[in-house]
Amino acid sequence: MTTKLKLALASIALATGGLASAQTLLNGSYDVAREFYKDYNAAFIAHYKKTTGKDIKVDQSHAGSSAVARSVADGLDADVVTMNTTTDIGFLADKGLVAKDWTQRFPNDASPTTSTMVFLVRNGNPKGIKDWADLVKPGVQVIVVNPKTGGNGRMAYLAAWGSVRKSGGSDAQAAEFVGKLYKNVPILAKGGRDATSIFLQRNTGDVLITFESEVLSVNREFGEGKVDAVYPSSSIVAENPVAVVERTVVKKGTGELAKAYLAYLYSDVGQEIAARHAIRPRSPAILKKYSNVFKPIQQFTVKDYFGSLGEAQKVHFNDGGQFDKLYTVK
Amino acid sequence: MTAASLSAPLAAAPVRRAAKKVLPGFGLTLGYTLFYLSIIVLIPLSALLFKTFSLTWEQFVTAVTSPRVMASYRLTFGASLFAALVNLVFGLLLAWVLVRYKFSGKKIVDALVDLPFALPTAVAGISLTAILAGNGWIGQYLEPLGIKLAFTPAGVVIALIFIGLPFVVRTVQPVLEDAEKELEEAATSLGATRLQIFTRVILPHITPALLTGFAMAFARAIGEYGSVIFIAGNMPMISEITPLIIIGKLEQYDYAGATAVAVVMLVISFVLLLVINGLQAWQRRFAGASA
Numbered sequence: 001m002t003t004k005l006k007l008a009l010a011s012i013a014l015a016t017g018g019l020a021s022a023q024t025l026l027n028g029s030y031d032v033a034r035e036f037y038k039d040y041n042a043a044f045i046a047h048y049k050k051t052t053g054k055d056i057k058v059d060q061s062h063a064g065s066s067a068v069a070r071s072v073a074d075g076l077d078a079d080v081v082t083m084n085t086t087t088d089i090g091f092l093a094d095k096g097l098v099a100k101d102w103t104q105r106f107p108n109d110a111s112p113t114t115s116t117m118v119f120l121v122r123n124g125n126p127k128g129i130k131d132w133a134d135l136v137k138p139g140v141q142v143i144v145v146n147p148k149t150g151g152n153g154r155m156a157y158l159a160a161w162g163s164v165r166k167s168g169g170s171d172a173q174a175a176e177f178v179g180k181l182y183k184n185v186p187i188l189a190k191g192g193r194d195a196t197s198i199f200l201q202r203n204t205g206d207v208l209i210t211f212e213s214e215v216l217s218v219n220r221e222f223g224e225g226k227v228d229a230v231y232p233s234s235s236i237v238a239e240n241p242v243a244v245v246e247r248t249v250v251k252k253g254t255g256e257l258a259k260a261y262l263a264y265l266y267s268d269v270g271q272e273i274a275a276r277h278a279i280r281p282r283s284p285a286i287l288k289k290y291s292n293v294f295k296p297i298q299q300f301t302v303k304d305y306f307g308s309l310g311e312a313q314k315v316h317f318n319d320g321g322q323f324d325k326l327y328t329v330k
Numbered sequence: 331m332t333a334a335s336l337s338a339p340l341a342a343a344p345v346r347r348a349a350k351k352v353l354p355g356f357g358l359t360l361g362y363t364l365f366y367l368s369i370i371v372l373i374p375l376s377a378l379l380f381k382t383f384s385l386t387w388e389q390f391v392t393a394v395t396s397p398r399v400m401a402s403y404r405l406t407f408g409a410s411l412f413a414a415l416v417n418l419v420f421g422l423l424l425a426w427v428l429v430r431y432k433f434s435g436k437k438i439v440d441a442l443v444d445l446p447f448a449l450p451t452a453v454a455g456i457s458l459t460a461i462l463a464g465n466g467w468i469g470q471y472l473e474p475l476g477i478k479l480a481f482t483p484a485g486v487v488i489a490l491i492f493i494g495l496p497f498v499v500r501t502v503q504p505v506l507e508d509a510e511k512e513l514e515e516a517a518t519s520l521g522a523t524r525l526q527i528f529t530r531v532i533l534p535h536i537t538p539a540l541l542t543g544f545a546m547a548f549a550r551a552i553g554e555y556g557s558v559i560f561i562a563g564n565m566p567m568i569s570e571i572t573p574l575i576i577i578g579k580l581e582q583y584d585y586a587g588a589t590a591v592a593v594v595m596l597v598i599s600f601v602l603l604l605v606i607n608g609l610q611a612w613q614r615r616f617a618g619a620s621a
Contacts, residue, residue, distance in 0.1 A: 066581050091583050146564055148578035187481045187563040190574075194560070197456075202463040202480070318582055319396055327566035328397040 023257055024057045026248075028078030030065040030151070032192060032213065033240075036277040037082070043273060044264050048257075056257060064191060065151050072097065072245060079249055079258045082242045084115075085151040086302075086309045089243045102243040111239035112265035113279045116299060117159040119230040120199065120208040120215065127206045131232045132163040135207060136180040143205035145195045146188035147317050152195070153188070156209040157323065158302060158312060159236040165305045166234040166298065175322065182326050200226065211238065212294070216278035234298040240279065378596070381589040393587040394594045398566050399575055405483055406572040407598065410551035413490035417547045421498025422540060428499070429506040443499050446492055451556030458489055459561045481563030486571065489557040494547030501543035505536050538610050545606040552599050 029037055041058040048056055061068065061078060069088040072078050073095050081098070083089055089110075092098040103109045121129050127140055135142050145153030160181050164174035189195035192210060199208040200222050207230075215229045242262045249255040264270050271281035275290040287294055306312035316322040385393065393399070428440055446454065462469045462480040469480060479485050509532065517527045555573040562569045572595055579588035 064581075066583070070580065070583075146578070149564075149574070149581050186565075188565055190559055190564060202459065203465040204463060204481070313582065319393070319398075319579070319584070319587065324396075324398060324566070 022055045022057055023252075023254055024059060025080065025254060025257055025261055026059045026061060026076075026078045027080050027082055027261075028061045028068045028072050028076060028245075029082045030068065030084045031062050032211075032217070033082065033084070033279075034060065034062050035217075036274060036279060039273050039277070040265070040270060043269055044261055047264060047267075047269070048260065058261070066091075077248045077252070078245050079252065079254050080242060080244055080262055082240065082262075084238065084240050085154070086111075086239055086241045087313055088151075089241050090310055092243070092245065097245055097247045098243045099246060103241070105244070106242065106262060107266060108282050109239065109241070110243060111241045111282075112262070112270065113240045113274045113281055115211045115213050115238045115240065115278075115280055116235045116297060117156050117209055117238065118212050118215065118235065118297075119232060120210060120218065120227045121206065121230055123225055123228060125228050125230065129207050129230055132160060132177075132181075132234075135160075135209075136177065136184060140184055140207065141186050141205040142181060142184045143187060143189060143195050143199045143208045144182075144185055145192055145210075146190060147323055150189075150191040152192040152211060154309075154312075154317060155211070155236060155238045157316065158306060159209070161316075162236050162300050162305045163232065163234050166300050178322075179326050212280070213278040216293075229295075231295045231297050234300060237299045237301045239302075375596070378589050378592055381586060382593050385586045385590055389586075390590050393579075393584075393590040398570065399572070399591060401567045402570045402572040402575045403594075403598070405486065405569065406552060406595075409483060409486045409490055409571075410548055410554075413487050413494055413551050414544050414548035416487075416491050417494045417498045418540060418544045421495060421543060421547075422502055422536075424495075425499045425502040425506055429503060443496050446494075447496050451493060451554065452560065454492055455489055455557035455560035458492065458557065459485070462488070462561070480561055481569070483562075483569050485561035485563070486558050486569060489561050490551040490554060493554055493557055494551050497547040497550065498540065498543035501539045501546065502536055505539040506532075509535055534613075537613050541606055541610045541613070545603055548606075549599060549603060552595065 027037060027041075037060055041060070045056055045058060048054060061071075061076065063071070065083045065085050065088045068076075068078075068081065069083065069091050072081060072092060081089060081092065086103075086109075089098055089102060093100055093102055099105060106112065119129060119135075121127065127134070127137075129135065129140070134140065144156045147153040147157045157178065160178050161174045164177045165171070169177070187198055187204065189198050192214060195208060195210060196214060196218060198204050200218065208227075212229075215227075218227055242265065244255070244258045244262065249258050265274075266282070268283065268286065271283045271286045272289075275281045275286050275293065278293055280294055281287055281290075302309050302312060306315075314321070382390065424443065428436065428443075459466075459480050461467050462472075462485060464470065464473045464478075464480070466480070472479065479488060513531055514527055517531050522530070553573065555571070555577070558571050559574060562571060562574070564570055564574055572591060576588045576591050579585075579591065
């Protein structure tokens with residue numbers, strides 16, 4: 001039975017892939033990075049062929065960031081994970097699938113790219129929304145992702161909290177501001193795309209808080225000019241961390257390839273592809289080159305006000321945390 | 331079920347077998363039934379229980395009784411019950427029309443009933459939201475009247491009515507088809523009114539099927555996630571369903587907490603289904619005694 005299956009699989013591999021010895025890499029990644037990695041994979045395959053002469057194949061597996069982390073923990077043979085939340089890789093590190101010091105394995109805390117949270121408003125900005133303070137005005141409806149179910153939502157929440165701290169406020173003032181903000185939230189979307197569809201297709205809400213990279217896909221899918229992007233005075237650095245899954249590469253012998261794959265994200269080519277998908281590159285030169293996409297914005301990191309995303313998760317988002325209190329404590 | 335007991339009826343002499351049971355193959359089929367049920371239902375469910383055992387009793391209680399979770403039970407079971415009741419009434423009506431009347435296009439109507447079975451639930455949720463949202467086909471007329479359906483608990487009920495519709499229709503329809511017309515004719519000739527015929531002759535006959543359909547629609551609604559999630563609005567304490575709470579817990583890698591809530595759901599559903607089945611048995615005995 002198993003040998004038959006293997007034979008069948010091998011023949012399929014032969015028929016489709018040509019050389020049976022070509023190494024295959026599986027990249028477990030979050031939903032909205034699908035387009036970026038499609039372009040990046042093509043570039044990396046060409047680069048790898050040129051430098052080593054070897055043919056390789058890269059497969060992608062996408063779902064919500066933490067859903068991918070859970071499947072990898074349950075046995076999905078991903079060689080590398082490229083996420084949008086550091087806690088998802090932290091979870092894999094706790095399980096021993098990823099090196100404990102994974103943030104030290106690559107530059108910039110192993111995050112080759114970042115994004116930030118910005119506002120999308122309806123064309124012409126009828127409610128005159130310019131900064132965080134405008135979101136808590138009466139009559140303004142804010143669409144955000146539920147921090148319980150999506151990384152996008154956690155970042156929006158932390159960005160709102162941090163904006164108060166950045167302007168000199170205390171944690172108590174930040175809590176009060178966030179409380180007021182979520183009073184203006186009529187719907188908590190399940191994930192980033194769900195929020196976009198509520199805002200644009202259901203035509204609900206005056207402002208959508210989302211990743212900067214969503215602006216590009218909104219313009220692409222719904223046509224230019226339906227929404228305006230508003231950059232608040234300050235926002236958060238949302239890191240897109242990457243790591244090699246040790247369990248898989250040991251089994252498949254793909255360690256070197258996996259490392260090369262992630263390292264190439266830091267190259268000018270990799271950074272530029274990211275920039276084209278409105279994902280902020282770390283390279284200052286390329287960031288400057290695309291300054292029409294990446295408007296300057298004062299940024300703060302999760303570390304500045306929350307210690308780490310893991311600590312923020314415990315204090316704010318876990319059951320009984322600060323976010324639950326917004327709804328259960330009157 | 332051991333191999334020995336499985337093969338025993340097969341090895342037994344035909345004379346003995348005939349003495350015991352008229353229909354052969356009981357041991358084999360029961361063995362297979364138990365095996366199949368174990369693989370498909372019992373083993374996954376026991377995994378659920380084992381995962382929960384990693385919690386202490388206090389942790390378990392806290393996980394399943396926090397205010398947000400309690401609010402979600404109320405919504406999930408309340409909305410499911412309400413939707414199943416609506417389907418009970420209108421499903422019966424639909425089945426009645428499909429069985430008792432002849433009209434053109436009946437085949438199409440009949441086929442339409444099954445659509446909620448076949449449609450991916452996420453698609454159902456998205457289309458219902460698109461129609462009922464403030465800018466949708468129906469929502470745009472309701473919103474000026476102050477009626478909001480999408481992103482409220484009412485939206486949850488509507489989604490659950492949609493996915494539960496086929497259950498009542500499809501369980502009642504065949505029973506209604508088999509109902510003997512002669513009984514109704516006899517009742518008429520004995521001077522019964524139409525209402526009396528319906529309540530005394532037809533209803534007792536189809537009640538078991540109605541209850542089965544109701545139970546199935548109800549059970550289906552409790553577990554529904556895909557369609558509800560798009561229309562609910564998912565506000566804590568207001569429009570969060572229990573399956574969303576479970577997903578939320580998984581999102582924070584709280585496997586044990588997620589399974590704890592799942593176990594509570596499972597137990598409540600199981601008890602409710604037992605009650606409905608009990609009701610059905612009681613009704614059958616009652617109907618049998620009065621006949």
